[in-house]
Amino acid sequence: MTSLDTVWVFGDQLNRAIGALSVARPTTHRVLLITAADKIASRPWHPARVALYTRAIEAFASELxxxxxxxxxxxxxxxxxxxxxxRAEFSPASVFVTEPNSxxxxxxxxxxxxxxxxSNQFLCHPTVFNEWAGSRKGFKMEDFYRWQRKRLGYLMDGDAPAGGEWNFDEQNRERPPKEGRDRWPVPVDIWATTRDEALQRLEFFVTRVLPMFGPHEDAMLADNWHLAHSVLSPYLNLGLLLPAEVCDRVEAEYRAGRVxxxxxxxxxxxxxGWREYVWNFYWRxxxxxxSLNHLDARMDLPPVFTGDAPTQMRCVSSILDDVRARGxxxxxxxxxxxxxLALIAGVNxxxxxRWMWDSFVDAAEWVMVPNVIGMSLHADGGKMASKPYAAGGAYIxxxxxxxxDCSFDRTKRVGEDACPFTTLYWDFLLRHADRFVKNPRMSTQVRAAQKLGDAEGVRHRASDVLRRLHLGQI
Ligand SMILES: Cc1cc2nc3c(=O)[nH]c(=O)nc-3n(C[C@H](O)[C@H](O)[C@H](O)COP(=O)(O)OP(=O)(O)OC[C@H]3O[C@@H](n4cnc5c(N)ncnc54)[C@H](O)[C@@H]3O)c2cc1C
Ligand code: SF4
Known part of the structure; x- marks a missing residue:
């Protein structure tokens, strides 16, 4: 028997339709999958993440x-x-691999x-993105998204966007509903590890959850970890689901009048939009x-994140419980x-x-780094987001x-019971006033901070909050 070529499949490319594997045949190719001990031992990964990756690789090997x-x-x-x-055991003439994701x-x-x-794992390959971005100075997500819509044909009626608008965000920022908070169907609370199971999760989302996806997209509830989100990110990131099939399925439900x-x-x-933009942002x-740190944020990661200290901030403790439960x-x-919290406290x-990457089941460098450095911490000086996502207790x-049910008062910025978010938010605006006062999306807030009668009190309380955050005492 002539020796087989090898297709080496990485653990986040678990799909027979991806790249090199899509043209491989049992008569001509052997498939190599590697579970590497140094990767597993390298970080304190969330146990759910280790289990998801190792089981998904095993399940894919049996499927093949x-x-x-x-x-x-x-x-x-x-x-x-x-x-x-x-190579020593099988001597393949060639080892083929689909462009890896890092x-x-x-x-x-x-x-x-x-x-x-x-790779065809994403809908917009970096070479295609670079042609679009060309020598543009800035490339906004919204422009990229509309270009993707037209190019890929999603939700288009001829040249016009379906429903007459490109963007329905205004309808999708509703507060949590007062009634019927239990109306969102509960997804299975164990991660799927095979493509068949992931397809079942997609079907569950599309038929049961998607009709409610829009309006309360930004809401958070202490006793409901999923609301109307798809919870599909781990499967998309492992390759168990592909972005086109997910979007095709969603569009079909819309065209059938059910969504x-x-x-x-x-x-x-x-x-x-976002997922492909972030992917291309990474490669660019x-x-x-x-390693960017535009705001010169130097605080060490507070112990509350690692579970080494309890916190009385109810929002933080409730969310961290959810992160620990399922990543x-x-x-x-x-x-x-x-x-x-990391932004307004000035966490490095x-x-x-690193903490986020260790803690989430759907984490990968290409998606975590731009989301944290760019979108969340403004550490890139505004390359990704034109303003920092800083907010006080009023937003939460x-x-x-x-x-x-929190022991802090979200309306107060000074005093022992002042909400740490509210205090640190105003302190953040004061600390970075020179930088942000010229930003048209921030200047009103910065000027309001500069007019505060209790600015000294805010600074004083903020330094106390930061000290206690560092010591794990708040
Ligand atoms: C600080 C921070 C860290 C993040 N880290 C990750 C991460 O490690 N892995 C990850 O997949 N997502 C990450 N995200 C993006 C986003 O929060 C998750 O993709 C989303 O919450 C996953 O839940 P879902 O599948 O229910 O998403 P839905 O709300 O149902 O959205 C559908 C899909 O859109 C994609 N998506 C939406 N927003 C983004 C985004 N900003 N970047 C990339 N994809 C997006 C995801 O694939 C998601 O599955 C991060 C966001 C922030 C602000
Ligand atoms: S009062 Fe402040 S700390 Fe407490 S839950 Fe609200 S935002 Fe969080």
Whole structure:
């Protein structure tokens, strides 16, 4: 028998339709999957993340065996060792690999002499993005999104956007509903590890949850971890689901009249807009981007994040309980509570990125770094977001039910019971007034901060809050 070529599949490319594997056949190719011990041991990953990755790889190996492939699923000390041992045992003429999803892995496969095949895992390949971005000075997500809509044809009626508008965000920022808070169907609370299971989760989302996706997209509730979010990010990031099939399914429900346009558009915007934008942002700006610290934020990661100290901030404790339980919370707790706290407290961006990356099941460098450094902490000086997502207790109170049972008072910025978010928000504006007063989206808030009669009191309380945050006493 002539020797087979090898297709090396990384653990976040678990789909037979992706790149090199899409053209592989059992008669001509063997598939290599490597579970690398150094990667698993390298960080204090969330146990759910380790279980999800290892089981998903095992399940994919069996799926490929059932399809007739010779599969070498190797447990090795490192990726490099795994490939070396595979080559020694099977002597493949060529090792094909689909462009990996990180700089480090791309460097590795090139060094190891693999034949790299272009990836189709995302809808907009970086070469296509670069043609669009060209020499533009800035490239806004909204412009990219509309270009994607037209190019890919999602929710288009001829040249016009379906429903007559490109954007229904105004309808999608409603407060949490007063009645019927239990009306969102509960997703299965164990992560799916196979493509079949992931497809079932997609079906559940599209048929049961999607009609309600839009209006309360930004709401947070202490006793409801999912609301009307899809909870599909881990499957998209592992390759178990592909972005086109997810969007096709959502569009089909809209066209069948079962889903309103604001929900369909709101969801498709996340996938073909934000997700693809972030992916391309990564390739355009990394690796230097990860070490940016534009606001010169120096505080060490406070112990509350790592679970080494309890907190009386009800929003933070409730969200961290959810993160510990399943390694996932939706976008607004990530951005407007955890990220916001790190931003206004001045937590070092690299330490916060690392903690987020360790703590979430859907984390990967390409998605975590731009979301934390750019969107959340403004550590890139505004390359991604034109203003920092800083907010006080009033915002959290409007969009959640945390504040009513909290020992702090979200309306107060000074005094022992002042809400730490409210104090630190005003202090943040004062600290960075020179930088943000010229920003048209921030100047009103900065000027309001500069007119505060109790600015000294705010500064004093803020330094006390920061000291206690550092000591794990707040
Ligand atoms: C500080 C911070 C860190 C984040 N870290 C991650 C991460 O490590 N992994 C990750 O997948 N997402 C990350 N996100 C983006 C977003 O919060 C999650 O994708 C989303 O909450 C996942 O839940 P869902 O599947 O229910 O999403 P939905 O609300 O149902 O949205 C649908 C899909 O859109 C995509 N999406 C939406 N927003 C973004 C975004 N900003 N960036 C990339 N994809 C997006 C996701 O694939 C998501 O599954 C982060 C956001 C912030 C603010
Ligand atoms: S009062 Fe402040 S700390 Fe307490 S839940 Fe509200 S925002 Fe969070």
């Amino acid at each position: 065996r059932d399809a007739g492939f010779n599969v070498d699923h190797r447990h090795a000390a490192s990726m490099r060792d795994g490939l070396t041992a595979h 700089f480090t892995a791309r460097r590795l496969v090139t060094e190891l002499g693999c034949e790299v095949v272009e 309103p346009i604001n929900s369909a558009e709101g969801f498709i915007r996340q996938v073909i 700006h990394m690796p230097d981007y990860a 996932w919370v939706h976008h607004i707790p990530r951005l407007m509570v955890l990220g916001n 961006p690299q330490q916060f990125t 109170d409007r969009m959640s039910d945390y504040c009513k």
